[in-house]
Amino acid sequence: MFWRRAEVDWRAKPKILGMQRLGATPVNFFKQLGIYLLYDGREVIYVGRTTEGQLGRRLYEHTRDRLSARWDRFSWFGLLPVTEEGEISALPDSYIAANHIPALEAILIEALEPCQNRKRGDDLSEVEYLQKTDPEVEKKLKAAFESTLDRQ
Numbered sequence: 001m002f003w004r005r006a007e008v009d010w011r012a013k014p015k016i017l018g019m020q021r022l023g024a025t026p027v028n029f030f031k032q033l034g035i036y037l038l039y040d041g042r043e044v045i046y047v048g049r050t051t052e053g054q055l056g057r058r059l060y061e062h063t064r065d066r067l068s069a070r071w072d073r074f075s076w077f078g079l080l081p082v083t084e085e086g087e088i089s090a091l092p093d094s095y096i097a098a099n100h101i102p103a104l105e106a107i108l109i110e111a112l113e114p115c116q117n118r119k120r121g122d123d124l125s126e127v128e129y130l131q132k133t134d135p136e137v138e139k140k141l142k143a144a145f146e147s148t149l150d151r152q
Helices: 054-060 098-113 134-148
Strands: 036-040 043-050 073-078
Touching: 036 054, 036 098, 043 054, 043 098, 054 073
Parallel strands: none
Antiparallel strands: 036 043, 036 073
8 A cells, every 4th residue: 555656666667566574575566466546645546457467567657658747656456476485476277367357446446536547447337326314314303303493
């Protein structure tokens, strides 16, 4: 969460380095796959995804595209596990990340409404429901209002 853009040497194959704790061996998450968020300060401005195992490449592209001057931090949520040796590992064959990542991205786009996403999330078939007040709550509010009127 909230990784600083300025702490990455942005080139075609940047190192996206992270540690579980201070002093631990760093892990390069360049090949990670999942979803990511770009921030301007603390505001989410863009939600994206990487399904081909190139988190670092996608972030690098955003240093060169229309978003290049608009973000200063990023968060990411990856699906690939890390080995004991600190390397990115593959998912089990039975898990098809490309089936899940677009849905996760779409959910975040719908929930956060980032200003720089030009389209709604795809691969998400949703129906929006509006909240309906419980009739019991309405009765209590009406009774409280009437009680206030009776005292006047």
